[in-house]
Amino acid sequence: MTRERLYLFDTTLRDGAQTNGVDFSIEDKRIITGLLDELGIDYIEGGYPGANPTDTAFFDDRPETNGRFVAFGMTKRPGRSVSNDPGLRTLLDADADAVCYVAKSWDYHVKVALGTSNEENLDCIRQSVEAALGAGREALVDCEHFFDGYKANPDYALACARTAYEAGARWVVLCDTNGGTLPDEVETIVAAVAEIVPGSHLGIHAHNDTEQAVANSFAALRAGARQIQGSLNGLGERCGNANLVSIIPTLLLKPGYRDRFDIGIDDKRLKTLTHASRTLDELLNRAPNRHAPYVGESAFAHKGGIHASAVSKNPDTYEHVPPEAIGNSRRVLVSDQAGKSNLLTELDRLGIDVDKSDSRLDTLLADVKARESLGYAYEAADASFELLARRTLGAVPDYFDVDSFRVMVERRHNAMGELVTIAEAVVKVNVNGNRLMSVGEGNGPINALDIALRKDLGAYQSYIADLELVDYKVRILNGGTGAITRVLIESRDGEGNRWATVGVSPNIVDASFQALLDSVTYKLLTDGAPHPHAI
Numbered sequence: 417m418t419r420e421r422l423y424l425f426d427t428t429l430r431d432g433a434q435t436n437g438v439d440f441s442i443e444d445k446r447i448i449t450g451l452l453d454e455l456g457i458d459y460i461e462g463g464y465p466g467a468n469p470t471d472t473a474f475f476d477d478r479p480e481t482n483g484r485f486v487a488f489g490m491t492k493r494p495g496r497s498v499s500n501d502p503g504l505r506t507l508l509d510a511d512a513d514a515v516c517y518v519a520k521s522w523d524y525h526v527k528v529a530l531g532t533s534n535e536e537n538l539d540c541i542r543q544s545v546e547a548a549l550g551a552g553r554e555a556l557v558d559c560e561h562f563f564d565g566y567k568a569n570p571d572y573a574l575a576c577a578r579t580a581y582e583a584g585a586r587w588v589v590l591c592d593t594n595g596g597t598l599p600d601e602v603e604t605i606v607a608a609v610a611e612i613v614p615g616s617h618l619g620i621h622a623h624n625d626t627e628q629a630v631a632n633s634f635a636a637l638r639a640g641a642r643q644i645q646g647s648l649n650g651l652g653e654r655c656g657n658a659n660l661v662s663i664i665p666t667l668l669l670k671p672g673y674r675d676r677f678d679i680g681i682d683d684k685r686l687k688t689l690t691h692a693s694r695t696l697d698e699l700l701n702r703a704p705n706r707h708a709p710y711v712g713e714s715a716f717a718h719k720g721g722i723h724a725s726a727v728s729k730n731p732d733t734y735e736h737v738p739p740e741a742i743g744n745s746r747r748v749l750v751s752d753q754a755g756k757s758n759l760l761t762e763l764d765r766l767g768i769d770v771d772k773s774d775s776r777l778d779t780l781l782a783d784v785k786a787r788e789s790l791g792y793a794y795e796a797a798d799a800s801f802e803l804l805a806r807r808t809l810g811a812v813p814d815y816f817d818v819d820s821f822r823v824m825v826e827r828r829h830n831a832m833g834e835l836v837t838i839a840e841a842v843v844k845v846n847v848n849g850n851r852l853m854s855v856g857e858g859n860g861p862i863n864a865l866d867i868a869l870r871k872d873l874g875a876y877q878s879y880i881a882d883l884e885l886v887d888y889k890v891r892i893l894n895g896g897t898g899a900i901t902r903v904l905i906e907s908r909d910g911e912g913n914r915w916a917t918v919g920v921s922p923n924i925v926d927a928s929f930q931a932l933l934d935s936v937t938y939k940l941l942t943d944g945a946p947h948p949h950a951i
Contacts, residue, residue: 419676419678420642420677420678421642421677421679422637422642422643422644422667422677422678422679423458423459423587423619423642423643423644423679424457424458424459424643424646424663424664424679424680424681425457425458425459425461425486425556425587425589425619425643425644425645425646426452426457426459426460426645426646426647426648426660427461427488427621427645427646427647427652427657428448428461428647428648428696429445429448429449429460429461429462429463430461430462430464430488431461431647431652431653431657432647432648432651432652432657433463433651434652434653435651435652435653435656436653437700438651438700440470440699441470442470442473442474444699445462445463445470445474446474446479447695447699448696448699449462449479449481451648451688451691451695451696452481452483452648452692453479453481453482453483454685454688454692455664455681455685455688455689455692456482456679456680456681456682456685457483457660457681458483458484458680459483459484459486459514459556460483460484460485460486461486461488462474462475462478462485462486462512463475463487463488464487464488464489465487465489465506465507465510465512466489466503466506466510467489472506475487475510475511475512476511478511478512484513484514484554485511485513485514486512486513486514486515486516486556487507487510487514487515487516488507488515488516488518489504489506489507489516489517489518490503490507490517490518491504491517491519491540491541491544492504492540492544493540494530494531494532494536494537494540495532495536498543498544498547504544504547508547508548508551508553512553513553513554514548514553514555514556514586515548515551515553515554515555515556516556516557516558516589517541517544517548517555517556517557518558518560519537519544519558519559519576520537520560520576521559521560521561521562521565521566521572521573521576521577521591522560522561522562522564522565522568522569522573523565523568523569523572524565524568525560525565534572537576538575538579541557541576541580541583542579542580542582542583544557545557545583545584545585546583546584549584554586555585555586556585556586556587556588556589556619557580557585557588558589558591558621559573559577559580559588559589559590559591560591560593561591561593561594562577562590562591562592562593562605563590563591563592563597563601563602563605564593564594564596564597574608574609574612577590577609577612577613581612581613585617586617587617587618587619587643588609588613588617588619589618589619589620589621589643590605590606590609590618590620590621590641591621591622591623592620592622592629593621593623594623594625595624595625595626595629595654596625596626597632598628598632599628599632599634599635600635602620602632602635602636602639603635603636603638603639604639605639606618606620606635606636606639606640606641607639607640610639610640610641615639615640615641616642617642618640618641618642618643619641619642619644619645620632620633620636620637620641620643620644620645620658621645621657622636622645622657623652623653623654623655623656623657624650624652624655624656624657625654625655629646629657629658629659630646630658630662630663630666632658633646633658633663634666637673644658644660644663645657645658646658646659646660646663647659647660648660648661648692648693648696649661649696649697649705649708650662651696661689661692661693661709661710661711662708662709662710664679664681664686664689665686665689665710665737665741665742667679668681668683668686669737669741683741686742686743687740687741687742687743688743689711689742689743690710690711690742690743691743693708693711694711698912701886703886703887703906703914710737710742710744711742711743711744712744713747714747715744716735716739716744716745716746716747717746717747717795718734718746718747718758719795727761731746745765746765747765747798756772756777756781759780759781759784760772760777762801762805763805766802766805768802768806768811770809776808776809779808780805780808780809783804783808784801787804787920790900791893791900791902791920792918793902793904793918794918796904796916796918797904797916797918797931798915798916799907799915799916799917799935800916800918800931800934800938802938803934803937803941806941812941813941813945813947813948814948815873815876815937815940815945815948816845816847816873816948817845817846818843818844818845818846818933819844819845819846819851820843821841821842821843821844821865821868821869822841822842823840823841823842823861823864823865824839824840824841825837825838825839825840825860825861826838826839826840837859838857838859839857839858839859839860839861839864840855840856840864841855841856841857841858841864841865841867841868842854842855842868843856843865843868843869843871845869845873847873847874847875847876847948847951848875848948848949850874852872852873854868854869854871854872855868855871856868856869856871861925861928862888862925862928862932865925865928865932869929869932869933869936870936875951876940876945879939879940879943879945880936880939880940882909882910882911883907883908883935883936883939884907884908884909885905885906885907885932885935886906886907886914887904887905887906888903888906888928889903889904889905890902890903890924891903891904899922900922901920901921901922901923901924901927902918902919902920902927903918903919903920903924903928903930903931904916904917904931905917905919905928905932905935907935907938907939909939913942915935915938915942917931917932917934917935918930918931918934919931919933
């Protein structure tokens with residue numbers, strides 16, 4: 417059976433750049449383009465040349481891609497000729513394989529936003545498409561607000577789609593710009609459009625304002641659309657765009673789609689998906705969503721003992737697809753709900769070889785459950801669990817000992833007369849008989865402690881030079897000012913590796929210091945730092 421070709425269009429660098437808090441540099445754009453091209457995306461929208469200096473400079477020295485590199489911009493302005501529209505000329509002169517125009521398809525916007533007639537808007541669409549074809553570019557038309565426009569005036573919305581297609585547009589893309597259309601509506605409306613524009617020329621651009629952008633994309637596919645637009649990790653203005661990271665593996669791994677469609681991405685490339693998703697988050701300096709479908713750390717995480725036991729016998733019992741297919745991995749969580757099967761599976765994942773009859777396993781399991789009853793959360797702090805396990809099994813050197821630490825917080829006026837709060841920490845450590853004392857100053861007690869602890873570890877200093885604390889979470893486990901406090905710390909090294917550690921104490925500073933100590937010790941262990949006696 418011959419499969420139909422389905423095309424993927426990525427708008428991370430354009431629509432994704434409209435995400436609140438996202439500001440791509442040119443180098444960021446180059447890295448993301450490389451990730452998308454390695455993945456095998458058909459169309460990569462590079463941005464809006466002429467709209468801002470970054471996008472303009474990016475197109476002036478665009479990266480080479482296997483997929484089509486796309487420039488985005490507006491259709492011709494009303495009342496101007498093609499040759500007398502600077503924005504259109506900039507778009508056509510950009511170094512791109514294709515041009516994607518945004519065109520008004522809701523008569524309300526034609527009147528309010530463009531201030532022109534419905535007929536002139538159709539003429540602008542037609543002339544813009546013809547201009548792109550005349551410049552040797554493939555033409556795409558994003559019909560903005562198409563679904564709202566169709567509900568208000570179906571004849572005019574269809575006229576916009578028809579005009580773009582008849583003018584020669586390769587793709588007529590139906591945009592749910594406000595993100596409020598539901599899947600059943602999308603399927604009905606796309607089917608109506610497919611009667612005048614062949615599905616082989618129809619695309620869908622869904623926004624996620626009702627958390628249904630992915631569902632709407634599949635609804636459009638069922639109705640005949642053969643191009644899906646979206647972004648990595650669902651980036652986009654407001655609530656984001658359709659998430660290609662969820663769409664791609666569904667198309668490749670679910671038989672109903674895999675058997676029917678070819679998306680130009682093979683199984684080998686699919687294995688780079690998790691890497692691409694997490695690399696984007698690293699560029700944005702944000703923690704990856706642990707619960708993201710397919711690529712999240714928790715997407716294939718199993719906590720209950722019954723689940724873990726079943727998965728160890730047959731992964732199909734609790735996993736809808738193999739995690740390795742997307743470049744992810746299975747995690748069996750160790751917590752107060754864990755059984756011995758959880759423990760053995762997790763130790764095996766960590767590369768810790770231990771016989772299942774070893775009595776130390778019972779000691780470790782009892783210790784985990786006792787600690788979790790005090791407030792520790794090892795399912796969220798895998799590095800602390802690994803240290804606990806290896807210590808129980810006698811496999812973690814005492815790289816250094818902390819003799820004492822002290823923190824002082826002072827609120828005073830500085831030399832400028834401004835009221836400031838400064839924290840100072842002193843940490844005394846012993847490294848193989850050498851007593852070292854370090855002082856750190858920070859904007860808070862934990863920041864000061866972190867600086868002081870990592871300021872001088874003697875012979876181990878080079879191993880922690882690239883260690884960085886990237887996330888810090890505090891949870892009060894019971895009420896009152898004397899409450900038990902749990903602190904979770906996420907750390908990162910220069911190679912992008914991340915790990916989480918936990919500390920629990922009635923004193924928030926002490927809980928934080930426990931987590932900091934585990935973070936440093938874990939870095940030394942994973943980097944192969946020598947035993948103190950070997951220094």
